[in-house]
Amino acid sequence: MKTGGTGGLEHRDCLERLAWFVSGALDRDEREAVERHLGACEACRTELARTRAVAALHAAAHPLTERLIAAAWAADHPPDSDEIEQHVAECADCREELALARASRALEFSGTGGGEVVALAPVGSAGRPARWPLALAATLAVAALTWGLLEARRGEAARLDAARLAGRLRGAEQQAELAAAARAAGERESQRVRELEREVARRRAPRAGLLLVELLPELALRAASSAPSIELVRTGSADIALLLGLERAGAFASYTVRARRPEGGELWKLEGVRPDERGTLNLLVAAEDLPAGLLRLEVAGERGAQRSPVAAYRLLVRAM
Structure with a gap:
């Protein structure tokens, strides 16, 4: 992370991190650096407000990334899977994210220790006094694995949200540039039409002589x-x-x-x-x-x- 700008962070670096800041995908150190920079930089605060507005518009039209990941990781048929499938059939962005989440799930469970719980071998009569510690250990292992998977899913959701938001911001900027170019072209054309109308009026037939x-x-x-x-x-x-x-x-x-x-x-x-x-x-x-x-x-x-x-x-x- 570069330092030396306002609040210890370069202006450009802060702008690049705003989408991740809004989506909660930054680690603590980076988040604190962005917050310090925002406290001293009015331009970045304005850009942060725009980023949040774009994120709100996007969230209103698309399922949350956590719902997409939940649908990809679900072992059975989740309650809103039909709604999600209908949406991704029409939305290329969400369709790509769902495919990415499914690929991530496949990689997670194909790796070593990636979610497969191995049953403990039965113990003999000599080991009966130690059964409850083994059961407790197994329970803790499953709980730790479950917590790790949930944290991984939350982190993945935050990263995907940040990447998707950054893409939406770039798209909004491109649309604004196209709209500005279209307005400028329209103004030039209107001016040309007015000039032609004026020239036609000048070349009309004489009135009195x-x-x-x-x-x-x-x-x-x-x-x-x-x-x-x-x-x-x-x-x-x-x-x-x-x-x-x-x-x-x-x-x-x-x-x-x-x-x-x-x-x-x-x-x-x-x-x-x-x-x-x-x-x-x-x-x-x-x-x-x-x-x-x-x-x-x-x-x-x-x-x-x-x-x-x-x-x-x-x-x-x-x-x-």
Whole structure:
């Protein structure tokens, strides 16, 4: 047993022993070391509470290990054997434990002195005065053997409970990781659906008219200057067709276009925009998505998860 951590036990060693601690399978020294560590480690106390909760859930759904071992060691038909057999027919974990207990019983009785009581040879008349000491010795031997078997069964039950609980904890952690991954995937998919819906809404048919605005590649070179590259005057609720010209548009299969305020606030973003045969990005934008004021359009090429800036345009939008 490693020492030197909180309470004389390393943190990792304490976590590894919690299942055995809950099942009562630790010896006295190890149990005292775990108790000392728990007294000084809040994280391990939290993990102990979780371990006990998992053990309680498991105990509610599965027979106690002592009942499985009792069924394996019983010489006759125990009262609840039908219930246990029905459960193990459906539960692979308990079926394996029952088979292990039966194998342990077979090994116990096949070993030297493993539970077989040999009858004492009858004594002659000369030995009659010593019959009661022999009977007492035989009784004590049987009692000692019975106690030893019971202790062995209790120890085996505690070890099996601890091993089963440790397996349940690992399974719970794996299920939690899978659930978290599924939630993350669902969130990503929901975000993608919202983006697609937004893009479809942007590309709907014009409502009252269409304002066509073409931004040539050379205008992108002036994006860093103080003057706007182009002044856009929109009227009413007319949709706006933005034609963004790019140099070497074929360098990327698709592009991301963002609209920002100069101070950095993002207004909207379109991903997966593909250039036409002229190397132009064609965007249909609702009038309300180009509010009055100074805007910055940024274009980045898409390559996998990476985004490479390729152009930027400055627009001064005026509403009529």
